[in-house]
Amino acid sequence: MAAPMTTPDFLDLVRTSGLIDENTLARVSDEFPAEPIACAEKLVSAEVLTPFQAKQILAGRVRGLVLGQYRVLGPLGKGGMGVVYLAEHVDLGRKVAIKVLNEEQAREKLGLERFFREARAVAALDHPNIVRLHDITQAAGTHFLVMEFVDGVDLQAILDKSGPLLPERAANYIAQAAAGLRHAHGKGFVHRDVKPANLILASDGTVKVLDMGLARSVCNPKDSLTATLDEDVIVGTADYLSPEQALNADLDARSDIYSLGATFFALLTGRAPFQGSTAQKVAQHQMAATPDVSKIRPDVAPGLAAVVTRMMAKLPRDRYQSAREVLVALGPWLPVDMPSGITSVLRGNDTTAVNLTALQARRTKLQRALHSRTIRRAVWCAPVLVAGLLYAVLGAKSAHPQSGEGADPQYSLATEAQILSGHTTPVNDIVLSPDGTRCASVDWDGKLFIWDAKTGARLHNPPTRPGARGLVCATTPNGRHLLVAGERMPILVFDWETGREVRAYQAHEKATWGLAVSPGGEYLLTSGADGTVILRDMTSGDEVRRFEFSAKQVWAVAFSPDGTKFAAGCGEGPIPNESNFIKVWATADGSELNRLTGHTGEVRAIEFRPDGQALASGGFDGTIRLWNLNTGTEIRSIDAHDGIVERVRFLSDGRRMVTCGGPMQDVKPTGEGGTVKVWDTLTGRELTCWRGGVWADLISIMPSRDGRFAVAGGRDHNVRIWPLPPAPVGPLVYSFQFPQNMLFKSTFRDGEHGDTHASELTGKGIYLHCWKKESVAEFRGEVTEGRSWIGLTNLNTEVSSQILFQFDEGLNLPVLPGKKYRVSVEYRTTNDAHGVAQIRNPKEGEYPVLSEARLEGTDGKWKTIELTFQRSTGGKIDVCVLNNTVGEGNQLAVRTVEILEADPVK
CATH class of the missing domain: 3.30.200.20 (Phosphorylase Kinase; domain 1)
Structure with missing residues (x-):
């Protein structure tokens, strides 16, 4: 007008x-x-x-x-x-x-879809932050x-007006934002545009996260449209963009953690981490080392600066893995009057309520199991067994249990399995209903049993087909239907509740070995002994796409958690190039996304990580391999089982896997025997192992969605149910992770480095040294698999090369007298190299050792060992890693050193 x-x-x-x-x-x-x-x-x-x-x-x-x-x-x-x-x-x-x-x-279609995406995101969230x-x-x-309406001002406006914030104030604001993001991540949303302007400070001191307009649900199938529309668009703000977001990679909560770390950097320094044009900033986020906050602002405690650095690690796996971990890391700098939701995290008591009735039922079963043994064993085991069960069910705060020496005796007894009998032949596969209340098992005679997963009662024994052999089973994500397939039988669909057969699909020729249903329930994916992978419409049963392998055995198939990708793993083909690999396709159009090669035996098992960005596989070569689906490269290979890796399953946190496997005739010589193991996927560390007895001959395994228990079936014709250990806990105090661009080679001779910049490149608190002046040694800084490491090699017989990780000099880490700590050292050796890791307490020219562990040869594989210590008053603390061998090829390398809080000293 x-x-x-x-x-x-x-x-x-x-x-x-x-x-x-x-x-x-x-x-x-x-x-x-x-x-x-x-x-x-x-x-x-x-x-x-x-x-x-x-x-x-x-x-x-x-x-x-x-x-x-x-x-x-x-x-x-x-x-x-x-x-x-x-x-x-x-x-x-x-x-x-x-x-x-x-x-x-x-x-515009894209703008309107993003607008409604914001509505879906924010409507699902109800949190004070x-x-x-x-x-x-x-x-x-x-x-x-x-x-x-929040009566307040955004943090960018505060920075523009007043400049950098006091460290404690900045930590408070970041912790509140992390609490809000933790809630959003728990609902399946990633914000994708965390920055100071999107954090508003209310008049009462509460910080609230706003502008969910760039959030993408990682679980809502309706967002598949926006995923397509966003395909060639980088969304977010360049100053705070995570490295993977600039590459249009699939994002998870760790992308928000990076952006929150960049925001933290800005609150502490008054500026964004990187300067320049938009293109320059994006490139620096991907390649440049994160500036050290404490160098820009010396009054910021090194420990707090280290939190920022870890939040902004280039690789998602090197960051804090959740907003909860960020909150715990910020704990020492937060005021005591934080909101109750944050203090509960800091105190470690934000646990889910326990069903006491179920607990009592488990306790009664364990007491019956004890009673069936000798009285002498029952007398000394019973109190420990019940205590261990309480530990496992309640998720008590402690270091995770270890196998072998140093294992927690309470936990090792708490893993007594409940045995379900009825099968008369080996149990080839097993599956849990999505809510964890039922499990189904199928055996080589085609028998199908549906069990109550809580009581162990057999609920149904539906008939399959005469002469059939059951090989694989799966569930629909909505929990309504159970699918079973094998030899001499169609792909059968049963009602979980009643056990009644409701449908049948055409099977593969010879045998159906792979079976999966898409997360949305619209597709059925199968594979078999005819060398094919078939994608079907779940409703009509019509074939959508068919893929053929030269290898005639395609063992396993899987969908990604968001349903946009699927994969298959195959066995031996006519030539090596057509053998033992994995293919990944796009669900939408069937285009091939990845061809993953590296296994030296048939690929028996595959599974996507919960965030969809990585895939795990297990094979006849006894290894577990982790694959980066953005680059199509191998992240890590783990020598997991002595024989075949039968199954690989991620736990819900995405960082741990549970696997089963062992020797089979004509596959590999027996040694370790059959085992069940839990792994830390970031380090390749074995966290827990069950071996011998009922664990010796397992074929299939499935953990519950909440990670509290697992079910398994094996060649002894039984099904077993037992509690899994809680996730490792203990707040991370500091991580000595080397800079991403650390490349050097320096010969140490006559007490000096040939490359004078070597020590500068390793980062603060890390010292490369030979304590004997006569020693000659080589120190190398390299990057492989996207991660930096330092190698040390003694070149003469005056053996004294060492890497020192100093807690006090230049770092002033919050390691307090009287408290107990764990130190995790990730290392590897080549040829005949071996060494030792020591935690020392240098004072007055003496170097007393508080804890020590041998670093055995690893044959080029990365391995993690742990040491525990209690700091005494006086002196300093360092971790000293020494190579005790001589010779150019005898290198000992270190990749990560982490310090974590352990249980309080009693």
Whole structure:
């Protein structure tokens, strides 16, 4: 509309806007000034118009000043998605924030989808540290969100006005933001645009995360459209963009942790981590070392600066793995009056309530098991066994149990399995219902049993087909149906609740070995002994796509958690290049995404990691391999079992895997025997192992979704159910992770380094040294698999080369007298190299050793050992790694040294 030239024109526009009715106009004045501007000023003075409303009407802009039940009072901010306004409910008088999608994006499919994505995201979230969504609606063709109005200021505005924050204040704000993100991540959402401008400080001191407009659900199939539309678009803000986000990779919570770390950097230093053009910033996020906060601002404690550095690690696996871990790491710098949700995390008591009835039932079963043994064993085992069960079920706070020497005796007894009998031939596969209440097992005679996973009672024994051989079973994600396949039988579908057969699909020729249902339930994926992989429509049974291998045995298939990819692993083909590999395809069009090679035996098992960015496989070569699906390269290979790796299953945290396997005739010589193991996938460390007895001959295994227990079947014809250990706990104090660009080679001779920059490149607190002046040694800094490491080699017989990780000099780590700590050292050796790791307490020229562990030869494989110590008063603390061998090829290398809190000393 045209700008008003007279007061009557202005008043007509006021009426058209819907902001003021006739009664209000009459109440305000019987006579208005002749000039429109003066008239507007009078209405503003009478507080019936805001300055913003008056200015808009004077410009002839009245459309959108009233949106449905809301009067727009004025702008609050502006972003790429649109403008945010302060508004008031017409009837309730409640102040709200309204986010209006700009007209250009409202006309675009992508903009409108992102707008509704924000609505889905925020509507699912209810947390004091996230701005709440009240409504999503439209009026007169305008789409808008109605959100909680926060009377405050965003952190970017604070930085612009006041500069860097006090460290404790910055830590407080980041912790509150982490608490909000933790809630969002738990609901399956990644924010994707965490930055100071999207964190608002309310007048009461609460920090709230806002603008979920770039969030993508990792679990909602409706977001597949936005995934497609976003395909060639980098979203986010360059100053705070995670390295993987710039590559358009699939993102998980760790991307937000990086951006939150970059935000933390800005709050502490007053500037974003990297400077330059947008392209330069994106490149630096991917390749440049993160600047050291403590060098820019010396008053920031080294431990706090280390938190920022780890949050901003280039590789997601090297960061804190969850917002909860960020909260724990920030604990020493947080005030005692933090909100209860944060203090519960810091105290380690934010656990899920325990079903005491189920606990008592488990306790009774264990008591019966004990009673069946000798009385002498029962007398000394019973108290420990019950205590161990409480430990496993309640998730008590302690270091994770270790196998072999140093194992927790309470835990090792608590893993007594409940045995379910009834099969008369080996149990070839097993599956749990999604809610964990039922399990199904199928054997080589085609018998199918459905069990109550809590009581062990057999619920159903549905018939399959005469002469059939059961090989594989799976479940639909909605928990309604169970699928079974094998030899001489179709692919059968049963009702979990009743055990009744409801459908049959065509089987593969000879045998069906692989079976999976897509997360949305729309597709069925199968493979078999005919060398084919078939994708079917689950509803119609029609074949959608077929893939053929030269290898005639395709053992396993799997869908990614979001359903956008699927994979298959095969056996021996006619030539080596067509043998023992994995293929990954796009579900949408069947295009090949990856061909993963490296196994030297048939690929028996595959599974996607819960975040969908990696895949694990196990084979006849006894190894577990982890694959990066963004690059198609191998992340890690683990010599897992002496024989075949039968199954590989991720636990819900994505960092741990449980596997089973062992020797079979004509496959590999027996040694270790059959075992079940839990692994740390980031380090390749074996966390727990069950061997011998009922664990010796397992074929299949399946953990519950919550990771509390597992079920397994084996060649002894039995099904077993037992509790799994809780996830490792103990707050990380510090991680000596080397810089990503650390490349050097230095010969140490006559007490000096040939490369004077070698020590500078390793990072603060790390010292490369020979304690004998006569020693000659070589130190190398290299990067493999995207991770940096230091190798040391003695070149003469004066053996004294060492790497020192100093807790106090230059770092001042929070390692306190009287407290107990764990130190984790990841190392490897080549040829005949071996060495020792020591925790020392240097003082007054003496070097007493508090703890020591031998570093045995690893034949080029990375291995992790742990040491524990209690700091005494006086002196300093360091970790000393020594190579005790001589010779150019006898290298000992270190990749990670971590210090974690252990249980308090009793």
